Amino acid sequence: MRLSMLRIRSAKRKKLWDINSGWHCSIIGTCLTTEDLRALARKLHVETPEDSGADFRLHGHFVQACGQGGTTAKLLQKLLDRRHSAAIRRFGKAETTDELETLWNVERKGRDIPGAFWALMSHPQLETGLGTRAYGHIHMLSHLIGASNRADLDTLRSLEAEIDTLTSRLDNETARHARRMEEKDREIADLQKQLIAARAAKLDFTAPPPSKEAANLNADPDADEARQIQEITRARDDAQRTNEVLQETVHSLREEVQALETALLNTVPSDETDQDQGGFTAGDCRFDLHGRCILYVGGRLANVHRLRELVAQWNGELLHHDGGMEQSLDELPSCVFRADAVVFPTDCISHSAALKAKRLCRQSMKPYVPLRGSGVSSFVAGLQGKIDAFCPRDPGLMAAE
DSSP states (O other), X not given: OHXXXXXXXXXXXXXXXXXXXXXXXXXXHHHSOHHHHHHHXXXXXXXXXXXXXXXXXXXXXXXXXXXTOSHHHHHHHHHHHHHTHHHHHHHTTOOSHHHHHHHHXXXXXXXXXXXXXXXXXXXXXXXXXXXXXXXXXXXXXXXXXXXXXXXXXHHHHHHHHHHHHHHHHHHHHHHHHHHHHHHHHHHHHHHHHHHHHHHHHHHHOOOOOOOHHHHHHTSOXXXXXXXXXXXXXXXXXXXXXXXXXXXXXXXXXXXXHHHHHHHHHTTSOOHHHHHHTTXXXXXXXXXXXXXXXXXXXXXXXXXXXXXXXXXXXXXXXXXXXXXXXXXXXXXXXXXXXXOSEEEEETTSSOHHHHHHHHHHHHXXXXXXXXXXXXXXXXXXXXXXXXXXXXXXXXXXXXXHO
């Protein structure tokens, strides 16, 4: 047994050019990101036309280079080993083929499928049969991811369109309500002016004795004044009732928007679904934050937990600072230092907190994104346009944390 362990430890891990060439496409496509290949292409001065097929041509170039054993293949090997060093250490404990297959069946249901796949394919004890089965797992997983991604994107687009429609309706109802209240206020003010003028005219007016008909009409001046007061009161009551109806309408529309935002979040599968689909999540379909840390400043506390779960499923981490509500703004610099990017809703943050967050981001050269609102849809829309600008986390900082 001891001799067996010494042999395994002394055996060298397989190089890319020693691995079955039919597996190179799956290894490069699964274990390295598009950004990794672009960075390596710039380093090697590989030029490709800038069009919609550029990434595909880069992928094909590096897959072909894997089996040649030259400089490109060596750099790919080095990048793969560095990127997935943790998984390589875990798989290094496997001493037999059976242990290796057991470990792969566990790891492929987790979150680090790329690392586990590379650690398995480069393991010195890997046999062709196990390698073929692992290749089949990854191949079928790519089909599942593509189908699920299309379905999630269609659902998300539909929900975003409904949210935009309801938000527009809410804005229109709010504006109409404000206009009607202004009109009612002007009517009440005019009636009050008329009442004051009528009272002044009653005190100053001296007229000849009224005719019998006029005497019948003006027999009781106080009754005319009371009638005007009654009309003003009735107009005020009508305005109050209208205001209550409009407030109920606004509340109903807000509940509809909240329900749609909840429905948007519910498109993300649960952890149990993650296990069934081999570690794939809907958040991974939408974005892959690659371990980046996002600081969310301000907002509503009721939404923070949902946003944190959403970012975790996008392979990221969410920090939160309430913008000075309960936490001191003096804690904000340390939060910005830990984060890779900062976002804040413009409708739910103090002016001083927003200014300080922007200033700290400029000083530390980190991106920040002002969000249109504090809802989930605004958070998703804000990240969608800025995700490429976020810098990956510093490995040294992650280890320190």
